[in-house]
Amino acid sequence: MSEAHLTVGGPSGVETQEAPAFAISHKKLVMWLFIISDAITFGALLFAYGYLRNATTDWPRPFETSSVINAYAMTFILVTSSFTMLVAVRAARAGDKGRAITWSFITVLGGLIFALLHIKEWLSLFGEGLRLFANPWGSGLFGAAFFSITGLHLTHVVGGCIAITVVTLGYKRGRYDQGDLEIGGLYWHFVDLVWMFVVPFVYLLNIKH
Amino acid sequence: MNSSGHQSSLTMYLLVYVAILVISALQILIAYQNIDAYRIFIRMLLLAIVQAGLAVTFFMHMRSEKRTLALFLLPAAVFVLAMMNMFWYDSFRLLDMRPFAH
Amino acid sequence: MGQTVWACSIAIFSIGQLLGSLNFITTTLDLRAKGMTLMRMPISTWAWFITSCIGLLAFAVLLPACVLLILDRVAGTSFFVPSNLVVSDQLITQHSGGSPLLWQHLFWFFGHPEVYIAILPAAGIVSHILITSYRRPLLSHKVVIYCMMAIGFLSYMVWGHHMFISGMNPFSALVFSFPTLVITIPATILTLIWIGSLYGSNLQITSASLFALGFISMFVTGGISGFFLAQPSIDVYLHGTYFVVGHFHMVMGVAAIFGMFAGTYFWAPKMFGRMMNETLGKIHFWGTFVGTYCIFMPFHYLGLVGNVRRYSAFVDDYLAPLMPVHKFITIAALFTGAVQLIFLYNLIYSRFKGEAAPDNPWKATSLEWTVTSPPPWNNFGGKHPVVYHDPYQYGIESSSGDFVMQDSPERIQTVRDDKKLP
Numbered sequence: 001m002s003e004a005h006l007t008v009g010g011p012s013g014v015e016t017q018e019a020p021a022f023a024i025s026h027k028k029l030v031m032w033l034f035i036i037s038d039a040i041t042f043g044a045l046l047f048a049y050g051y052l053r054n055a056t057t058d059w060p061r062p063f064e065t066s067s068v069i070n071a072y073a074m075t076f077i078l079v080t081s082s083f084t085m086l087v088a089v090r091a092a093r094a095g096d097k098g099r100a101i102t103w104s105f106i107t108v109l110g111g112l113i114f115a116l117l118h119i120k121e122w123l124s125l126f127g128e129g130l131r132l133f134a135n136p137w138g139s140g141l142f143g144a145a146f147f148s149i150t151g152l153h154l155t156h157v158v159g160g161c162i163a164i165t166v167v168t169l170g171y172k173r174g175r176y177d178q179g180d181l182e183i184g185g186l187y188w189h190f191v192d193l194v195w196m197f198v199v200p201f202v203y204l205l206n207i208k209h
Numbered sequence: 210m211n212s213s214g215h216q217s218s219l220t221m222y223l224l225v226y227v228a229i230l231v232i233s234a235l236q237i238l239i240a241y242q243n244i245d246a247y248r249i250f251i252r253m254l255l256l257a258i259v260q261a262g263l264a265v266t267f268f269m270h271m272r273s274e275k276r277t278l279a280l281f282l283l284p285a286a287v288f289v290l291a292m293m294n295m296f297w298y299d300s301f302r303l304l305d306m307r308p309f310a311h
Numbered sequence: 312m313g314q315t316v317w318a319c320s321i322a323i324f325s326i327g328q329l330l331g332s333l334n335f336i337t338t339t340l341d342l343r344a345k346g347m348t349l350m351r352m353p354i355s356t357w358a359w360f361i362t363s364c365i366g367l368l369a370f371a372v373l374l375p376a377c378v379l380l381i382l383d384r385v386a387g388t389s390f391f392v393p394s395n396l397v398v399s400d401q402l403i404t405q406h407s408g409g410s411p412l413l414w415q416h417l418f419w420f421f422g423h424p425e426v427y428i429a430i431l432p433a434a435g436i437v438s439h440i441l442i443t444s445y446r447r448p449l450l451s452h453k454v455v456i457y458c459m460m461a462i463g464f465l466s467y468m469v470w471g472h473h474m475f476i477s478g479m480n481p482f483s484a485l486v487f488s489f490p491t492l493v494i495t496i497p498a499t500i501l502t503l504i505w506i507g508s509l510y511g512s513n514l515q516i517t518s519a520s521l522f523a524l525g526f527i528s529m530f531v532t533g534g535i536s537g538f539f540l541a542q543p544s545i546d547v548y549l550h551g552t553y554f555v556v557g558h559f560h561m562v563m564g565v566a567a568i569f570g571m572f573a574g575t576y577f578w579a580p581k582m583f584g585r586m587m588n589e590t591l592g593k594i595h596f597w598g599t600f601v602g603t604y605c606i607f608m609p610f611h612y613l614g615l616v617g618n619v620r621r622y623s624a625f626v627d628d629y630l631a632p633l634m635p636v637h638k639f640i641t642i643a644a645l646f647t648g649a650v651q652l653i654f655l656y657n658l659i660y661s662r663f664k665g666e667a668a669p670d671n672p673w674k675a676t677s678l679e680w681t682v683t684s685p686p687p688w689n690n691f692g693g694k695h696p697v698v699y700h701d702p703y704q705y706g707i708e709s710s711s712g713d714f715v716m717q718d719s720p721e722r723i724q725t726v727r728d729d730k731k732l733p
Contacts, residue, residue: 016344016345016695016697017342017343017344017345017695018343018344018345018346018347018348020340020341021277021340021341021349022274022275022277022278022281022340023274023275024274024275024278026337026341026342029336029337029340029341030333030334030337032278032282033282033332033333033336033337033367034329034333036282036285036286036367036368037329037332037333037367037368037370037371038371039286039290039371040286040289040290040368040371040372041371041372041374041375042375043286043289043290043293044293044371044372044375044376044417044420045375045379047290047293047296048375048376048379048390048413048417050296050297050300051296051297051299051300051410051413051416052300052390052408052409052410052413054297054300054301054303054304055300055301055303055304055410056304056408057304068237068240072233072234072237075230075233076230076233079226079229079230079233080226082226082264082268083222083223083226086222086268087219087222090219132382132386132387132388133386133387133388133389139408140388140389140407140408141388141389141390141408141409143388144382144388144389144390145390148378148379148382148388152375152378182270186269186270189264189268189269190269192264192268193260193261193264193265196229196233196257196260196261196264197257197261199233199236200236200240200253200254200256200257201250201253201257204236204237204239204240204249204253205240205246205249205250205253207240207241209241209243285364285368286368288464288467289368289372289467292420292467292468293372293420295416295471295483295486295487296413296416298479298480298482298483299410299412299413299416299479299480299483300410300413302480303410303412
């Protein structure tokens with residue numbers, strides 16, 4: 001931290017450094033790079049799922065209409081929380097600290113509701129007999145793929161909730177600035193983006209006809 | 210740090226937000242259509258890419274960053290994910306060979 | 312159990328590599344001294360940058376693969392375990408339906424870029440050291456950088472050449488073979504630039520430059536056997552044999568280690584403020600160089616006569632006449648291992664008792680040589696260096712001799728152009 005400050009500001013206000021390559025803060029660039037890497041992680045998982053689904057003859061299609069409605073409700077909550085995050089970042093940019101904090105916490109609340117809906121969904125599937133590697137409908141791989149993909153996404157959501165809470169509290173105390181809040185938002189939108197691929201491929205391709 | 214001088218308006222965000230939700234609803238409609246899985250998959254994929262594009266461009270402010278950032282990051286991810294399509298040859302082949310596996 | 316721990320450690324390693332890559336890329340892009348444009352960065356830094364970019368994308372695939380593998384082993388799923396698998400004469404019943412090919416795909420999708428993650432930093436170090444020892448710039452250091460980028464790009468297209476005999480679709484084998492052969496083009500250009508620049512140069516023989524030249528030798532030897540292995544028709548015969556072991560150890564294993572040795576001899580004075588012993592260093596080089604060839608050249612012959620790999624013991628059959636070769640390899644390996652003790656001794660001894668290193672013992676130009684050895688706290692002691700030109704200003708006439716430091720505002724005479732063609 002101190003080293004960064006030493007090198008960033010020259011003694012007499014002279015530029016001592018080349019300008020950052022993309023004209024964004026270091027932290028934001030790190031977050032972007034992380035997002036790219038994480039996108040490939042999710043991509044690889046989805047490819048693995050698709051591979052196994054193609055190669056399996058008795059792939060089950062168990063999702064009832066209630067599951068689909070639940071999935072859409074989850075999408076709605078997550079995209080809405082993305083939107084509230086945008087409002088928070090906007091308020092922070094405009095200097096309205098109180099509003100930014102409120103909207104950030106609404107975002108976290110959205111994330112928590114999403115996680116609750118997700119767990120409710122898991123529990124109801126569990127009640128129908130779905131296990132990690134067994135289910136009454138067909139290939140056990142379905143449960144394995146379903147739980148690993150949605151599980152990884154749920155981990156990201158919970159992690160995002162914690163991260164945004166920490167950043168917002170830090171922002172409240174003045175430890176973080178609005179740029180950091182924006183970076184938290186960047187991650188949150190990415191979690192949202194991944195969900196946009198999880199819903200059609202994991203849920204909608206496996207509905208009961 | 211304050212690279213994006215011009216802010217996207219709230220109306221713009223709202224429009225994108227509604228568009229993403231509408232596309233999600235469209236995907237559900239497609240899922241219940243009586244066509245084969247491959248076509249459903251392709252339509253889902255295209256719609257999901259549109260959604261992701263909207264999210265990256267507007268929600269993640271890629272629009273107001275320098276163009277080089279997008280040129281540095283996005284082709285890398287797209288390229289790597291595109292290369293993974295080589296997996297499919299084997300997944301379909303596995304299905305064809307299945308009778309012999311038993 | 313052991314393999315579960317292995318998979319966990321690999322998963323943690325992926326995360327570590329990911330965070331390291333984030334740090335490297337961001338630092339390279341955002342924390343450059345004034346005047347240090349991207350094209351003025353030393354090739355070694357460029358190599359690290361490109362390596363980090365490859366690592367960022369490649370390890371992202373290994374991480375989920377390892378998580379799925381751990382689930383297979385711990386939680387009873389079956390992503391990678393096929394139906395009706397028999398292990399040690401027992402039918403596996405609790406797993407079914409998975410695909411080992413999927414594991415191979417996911418692993419090698421990471422695995423091939425990983426090969427370049429291992430070799431590119433060494434290539435960067437070697438380019439940097441060679442320029443300093445040649446006392447002249449490379450024919451084109453920009454082309455070296457572009458070649459490394461091309462290798463990084465192509466590394467994502469070729470992973471299937473590890474899987475020619477895995478039962479993969481033969482059509483994919485054809486598709487993977489082509490970019491594998493194409494990737495030899497940038498690699499060959501790199502080699503030609505290194506060797507071409509040697510011609511007519513004023514080569515300084517030091518331990519570092521010897522190891523750098525040794526790197527080229529290993530890279531070429533291993534690379535040439537790569538041409539054979541890139542073609543599915545030949546690879547089907549050679550893939551399960553020692554030929555692959557020889558190829559891989561030459562081009563990736565030993566070559567990368569030679570790069571590390573070269574870098575150690577080159578930068579140890581800067582790191583510890585003490586010179587390493589040159590005589591011991593040269594003995595170490597010749598021992599390692601000769602020893603390595605004695606180990607890995609016979610591997611190629613063993614492979615060509617059909618000695619299978621991954622076997623711990625051979626029954627007394629058609630491979631029996633090859634036993635003397637195996638014995639020779641074992642002796643050579645023990646010898647080469649013993650030679651490394653010289654290096655270890657040299658490193659530890661000179662760390663404490665070596666002669667004090669001057670600030671710039673190799674008359675190099677890049678920024679680390681402008682500060683004291685070892686460097687002060689905060690690398691530049693609170694001062695901010697300003698860079699005026701690229702780090703490859705050798706073979707010219709200037710106030711400091713035949714080179715100009717990167718942070719020296721001295722104008723460069725263009726004598727260099729005349730010296731380019733000796």
